[in-house]
Amino acid sequence: MLPTANRNSTHLAGEYFVAAELYRRGYSVAMTLGNAKAIDLFAESEGRTVNVQVKAIAKRQNVGWPIMRDKVLPGIVYVFVCLNAPPAGPSYFIATSAEARRKVKQYATRGIIDLTTLRDPQFIDRWDKVESA
Known part of the structure; x- marks a missing residue:
């Protein structure tokens, strides 16, 4: 079972997991620093840079x-991470900006992308969307 995690730690852990996955796939990865940023990671391969925004939750x-x-925002790949409790590893759901925008349930003061709407082969482990961005 995961210990109680605060939102900032959960987000940072998600960024590191995504950075590691991108590195495994041949990207050089740079992390941006600070809160309220539009881009969390820059992933570079063969002279081409992809902007990545990471959203992380601690558990299902x-x-x-x-x-x-x-x-x-357009031109950004969105990686939604569910860290999961051990022994399971993180789950990754990857969307283009257009796909992410369509999945947002917008309310007057908040918006959310439901985990259930991304549990689909169109999003699960779709690292190819980074390559084609």
């Missing part, structure tokens, strides 16, 4: 990832 019991529709 979480409903999903908070995100406002107007904060989903």
Whole structure:
């Protein structure tokens, strides 16, 4: 069982896991620093850079990832991470900006992308979307 994690630690862990996955796939990865940033990672391969935004939740019991529709920006690949409890590893759901924008349930003061809407082969471990971005 995961210890109780705060939101910042969960997000940072998600960024590191995504950076490691991108590195395994041949990318050089740079992390941006600070809160409220639009891009978390720059992934470079063969002279081409991809902008990556990471959203992370600690466990499957979480409903999903908070995100406002107007904060989903074009030209960014969105990687939604569920860290999961050990011994399971993280789950990755990858979306283009257009796909992420369509998945946002927007309310008056908040937005969310439900975990259940991304549990689909269109999103699960779709690292090829980084390559084609």
